[in-house]
Amino acid sequence: MPWWSTLLLALGGILIGGAWSLHRQKAPVWIRVSFIILGALAILAAFLTVPWAN
Template sequence: MGAALPTLLLILAGVLVGGAWSLHRQGAPRGAVLITALLALLATAAGVLRLIPESGS
């Protein structure tokens, strides 16, 4: 179960990137596109950071 959370976060990031692109193509307000893109970046960063192994004691 160790790799489940990063995988889910990266899947969420992909869905959010697709959503941001779709909003952009449909002419949605810039704020909605930027918020969706920001959430995608945060989910990507969180997923990648969760993959980095901890330095255990």
């Protein structure tokens, strides 16, 4: 796995964890949803940038 894929996967995990933390702190819904969307996109990008065919 390339380093940028690992970095994107870590970023996605941090964003999803941040969304959970914001949920526990009763943050506005739009902020929580934006963190979840950004985290999911980062995780998706991590898996799409892995060279599977090598």
